[in-house]
Amino acid sequence: xxxxxxxxxxxxxxxxxxxxxxxxxxxxxxxxxxxxxxxxxxxxxxxxxxxxxxxxxxxxxxxxxxxxxxxxxxxxxxxxxxxxxxxxxxxxxxxxxxxxxxxxxxxxxxxxxxxxxxxxxxxxxxxxxxxxxxxxxxxxxxxxxxxxxxxxxxxxxxxxxxxxxxxxxxxxxxxxxxxxxxxxxxxxxxxxxxxxxxxxxxxxxxxxxxxxxxxxxxxxxxxxxxxxxxxxxxxxxxxxxxxxxxxxxxxxxxxxxxxxxxxxxxxxxxxxxxxxxxxxxxxxxxxxxxxxxxxxxxxxxxxxxxxxxxxxx
Numbered sequence: 001x002x003x004x005x006x007x008x009x010x011x012x013x014x015x016x017x018x019x020x021x022x023x024x025x026x027x028x029x030x031x032x033x034x035x036x037x038x039x040x041x042x043x044x045x046x047x048x049x050x051x052x053x054x055x056x057x058x059x060x061x062x063x064x065x066x067x068x069x070x071x072x073x074x075x076x077x078x079x080x081x082x083x084x085x086x087x088x089x090x091x092x093x094x095x096x097x098x099x100x101x102x103x104x105x106x107x108x109x110x111x112x113x114x115x116x117x118x119x120x121x122x123x124x125x126x127x128x129x130x131x132x133x134x135x136x137x138x139x140x141x142x143x144x145x146x147x148x149x150x151x152x153x154x155x156x157x158x159x160x161x162x163x164x165x166x167x168x169x170x171x172x173x174x175x176x177x178x179x180x181x182x183x184x185x186x187x188x189x190x191x192x193x194x195x196x197x198x199x200x201x202x203x204x205x206x207x208x209x210x211x212x213x214x215x216x217x218x219x220x221x222x223x224x225x226x227x228x229x230x231x232x233x234x235x236x237x238x239x240x241x242x243x244x245x246x247x248x249x250x251x252x253x254x255x256x257x258x259x260x261x262x263x264x265x266x267x268x269x270x271x272x273x274x275x276x277x278x279x280x281x282x283x284x285x286x287x288x289x290x291x292x293x294x295x296x297x298x299x300x301x302x303x304x305x306x307x308x309x310x311x312x313x
Contacts, residue, residue, distance in 0.1 A: 007177040008035035009079040015065075015093055017042035017053045020110045020137060021084035022149030025058050027182035030151040034181045041074045053146045065096065075100040080178060083109040088249040091120035094132075098124050101131070108135045108175045112198060112246075113253040114162045114191035130166035133175045134191060135159060136198075137184065144243050155183030162191040199257035204265060206247050207258070209240040 012028065014021040025040045042059045044050045050062035063070035075081065075097060083093055090111060101107070107125075111117050114134045121132040139157040141148055159179040163172045176186040189197070212233075216225050251258060268287075275283040 007033070007174075007181040009178070010037040011039045011041065011078045013041045013043060013074055013078045013081045014059070015043045015081070015083050015097075016085035016089075017044065017049060017059060017146055018084065019141060019144050019146070019148045019153075020139075021082055022053060022056075022058050022146040023139070023151070023153035024082060024084070024110075024137075024178075024182060025053075026149050026151040027154055028178070029058075031182065033183075034178075036079075041078075043071065043074055049146060056146060056149075058146055058149060071097065072100045075102070075105065077102060078105045080175070081105055081107045083107070083111070086243075086246045086249045087111040087113050087116060087253045090117050091124060094121055094124035098128075101128070103128075103131075105131060106133060106171055106174055107131055108133045108161075108178075110135060110137050111253075112136060112202065112250045114194045116253040118162070118164065118191050129164065130168060130171065132164070133167055133172055134162040134164070135175060135179070136162075136194065137179065138202075139184075140242075152183065154179065157184050159184040159186050160194055161186060161188050162194055163188060195254050195257045196260075199254055199261045203250055203254055203258050204261040206239050206242060207251065207262070208265070209237050210247070213237055213240045 007028075009028070012025070014025060017025065021042070028034045029038055029040065039061075040059045042050045042053050042062045043065055044062065045065050047062070047064065050059070053059045054062060061074075063074040065071065078101075081097065081101070083090055085093060090109060094107070097107075107121075109117055109132075111134075114136065117134050118132075121134070122129050125132055137154060137157065137159045139153050141150075141153075159176075161172060161176060161179075179186050216222050219225060272284065272287065274280075275287075
């Protein structure tokens with residue numbers, strides 16, 4: 001494993017100092033595995049989240065997104081800029097900061113979709129696209145906001161980087177070193193492969209979780225059903241407590257891959273419906289048995305320390 005102490009920074013600027021951005025800041029400042037001045041500045045649309053982050057000691061200072069002078073000062077000499085806002089904001093944020101970026105500043109993101117982020121970065125940065133390294137930390141909690149930020153959120157978790165052909169190897173390595181300093185495991189994927197994989201193991205499960213709650217809400221005896229909901233409902237719908245804004249943007253941004261997964265899932269449901277209607281217990285048991293074996297093997301791999309994608313984010 002690469003030396004986690006190999007990352008040093010003087011200024012990190014975070015757009016969206018919530019769970020993801022706040023946890024990165026806390027990890028780099030509190031774990032003692034990054035060197036340098038380690039100054040963290042938050043840029044936000046609202047002063048409320050920045051004020052809370054200051055109060056908690058997660059950041060050193062804050063700047064308003066709509067203040068040109070403050071934004072210019074915040075970005076001056078920044079080593080790394082992290083975009084940790086909902087994915088639909090990636091393009092507008094890059095357009096906003098492009099005039100103020102130093103040539104040596106590295107920009108990365110934490111979005112759950114990557115093809116759209118790359119397209120947005122190309123449009124906003126043009127010839128400076130090599131400064132942008134697309135990324136996605138695979139870590140999350142149902143709780144959101146800077147109060148939920150944890151210094152150890154990324155320990156043992158995967159972070160996917162999607163390097164571009166325009167990225168210098170040392171630029172990609174610098175972003176990788178930053179995430180390794182948080183305790184994360186860094187892997188590379190092409191943006192298109194990333195979006196297909198996470199449409200399957202993350203985006204689709206969120207849609208299904210939200211859909212089940214919606215189905216019950218629309219039933220005439222919803223209150224009665226909720227009153228008897230227990231472990232199975234809790235486990236299946238845990239991620240329906242996630243940010244509606246974030247998941248709205250993810251579904252729209254990755255709609256092509258997500259629609260493929262929805263169609264494939266619908267086909268499996270149709271097979272199960274046919275088996276249930278025909279009282280075909282053998283067909284049902286065969287599907288359930290295959291799924292049980294696969295789920296058990298996946299769980300054993302995780303318990304054995306093999307990193308795997310966590311669909312909570």
